[in-house]
Amino acid sequence: MIGKFDNNMQFHEVALRLREQRQQVLASNIANADTPNYKARDFDFAQAMQHALAPANSGASELSATNSAHFSAGSSQTIGGVPLQYRAIRQGSVDGNTVDMDVERNQFTDNALRYEASLTIVTGQIKDMLAALQQG
Amino acid sequence: MSLFSVFNVAGSAMSAQSQRLNVVASNLANADSATSSTGQVYKAKQVVFSAVPVNGAEATGVRVTQVVEDKSPPRMMYDPKSPLADEKGYVTMPNVNVVEEMVNMISASRSYQTNVDTMNAAKSMLQKTLTIGQ
Numbered sequence: 001m002i003g004k005f006d007n008n009m010q011f012h013e014v015a016l017r018l019r020e021q022r023q024q025v026l027a028s029n030i031a032n033a034d035t036p037n038y039k040a041r042d043f044d045f046a047q048a049m050q051h052a053l054a055p056a057n058s059g060a061s062e063l064s065a066t067n068s069a070h071f072s073a074g075s076s077q078t079i080g081g082v083p084l085q086y087r088a089i090r091q092g093s094v095d096g097n098t099v100d101m102d103v104e105r106n107q108f109t110d111n112a113l114r115y116e117a118s119l120t121i122v123t124g125q126i127k128d129m130l131a132a133l134q135q136g
Numbered sequence: 137m138s139l140f141s142v143f144n145v146a147g148s149a150m151s152a153q154s155q156r157l158n159v160v161a162s163n164l165a166n167a168d169s170a171t172s173s174t175g176q177v178y179k180a181k182q183v184v185f186s187a188v189p190v191n192g193a194e195a196t197g198v199r200v201t202q203v204v205e206d207k208s209p210p211r212m213m214y215d216p217k218s219p220l221a222d223e224k225g226y227v228t229m230p231n232v233n234v235v236e237e238m239v240n241m242i243s244a245s246r247s248y249q250t251n252v253d254t255m256n257a258a259k260s261m262l263q264k265t266l267t268i269g270q
Contacts, residue, residue, distance in 0.1 A: 016265075017207075020137065020139050021137045021138050021194060023139060023142060023257075023258065023261070024138045024139070024141055024142055024145070024195045025193055025194050025195075026207060027142040027145045027146055027195070027258070028145050028180055028190075028194070028195050028196035028197070030146075030149075030250055030254055031145045031146055031148065031149035031196070031197060031198050032149070032158075032185075032187050032196060032198055032250065033247055034153075034185055034243065034244075034247055035186060035187050035198055036185065037189070038183075039194075039258075041194075051157045051206070061158055067145070069153040077194060084194060095217060101250070103229050105250075108257065109253065109257075112165070112257050112261055113244075115261055116261070116264055119264050119265060119268060122268060123267075123270070124270040127269075
C-alpha cells in the first residue's frame with residue numbers, strides 16, 4: 001500500500017526537484033545579465049524528466065570515482081542526467097554576454113508556475129489519501 | 137533545497153549592482169571636480185563584473201572583481217579666469233561622461249529590481265512548499 005502511494009507521488013517529487021534546479025539555473029542567468037562573456041545556460045526539461053523516471057537510470061549505472069585523481073565519466077555538468085547546455089544566441093552583444101532578459105524572465109515565471117502546479121497536485125493526492133483513511 | 141541557493145545568486149547580483157550604483161554616484165558627484173585633495177583631477181571609475189560559482193555546479197553568482205579607472209582623456213574647459221587654468225586658459229576637468237553614467241545608473245537599478253523579483257519568486261515557492269499537504 002505504502003509502496004503504491006510512493007509510486008504515485010514519485011512523478012511529482014522528481015518534477016519538483018528538477019523544477020527547483022532549473023529555477024536555480026535561470027536565476028543565475030538573470031543575475032549575470034550584465035557580466036561580460038557570460039553565456040546563458042539551460043537544460044532540456046522533458047529529457048531530464050524522462051531520464052530521471054526511467055528505471056534503468058536509478059543511479060547505479062554511473063561510474064563511481066573512488067580516487068580524487070579519477071576523471072569524471074560524463075560531461076562536466078549534468079542535471080538529472082542530462083547535460084547543462086548553452087542557449088542559442090538570438091542577438092549578439094558587444095561584451096560577449098548571451099543573456100536575453102525577455103527569454104529568461106518568461107522561462108523563470110513559466111518554471112515557477114509549473115512548480116506550483118506540481119505542488120497543488122501533490123497536495124491534492126495527500127488530501128485524497130487522508131479522505132480515504134478517515135471513516136465516512 | 138536548491139531554491140535556497142537562488143537567494144545567494146540573486147543576493148550576489150544585488151550587491152554587485154549596488155556597488156556599480158555606488159561608483160556611478162561618485163562619478164556623477166565628481167563630474168565637475170576640477171581638483172581634489174591630492175591636487176589631481178578626478179578620473180571616472182568603472183566596475184568589472186565576473187561570474188562566480190555559488191555552492192553548487194549549476195548556480196552562478198556575480199562579483200565585482202575590480203574597479204578600474206576610465207582611460208579616456210580629460211575634458212578641457214576654456215575658463216581663463218579660473219585659478220586652475222593653464223597658460224592657454226584651459227582647465228582640466230574630469231573625464232566623466234554624464235550621459236553614459238545616467239544610462240549606467242538606470243541599467244544598474246533595473247537589474248537590481250529584477251533580482252529582487254527573482255528572490256521574491258523563490259521565497260513564495262518555498263513558502264508554498266512548506267504548506268504541502270495542508
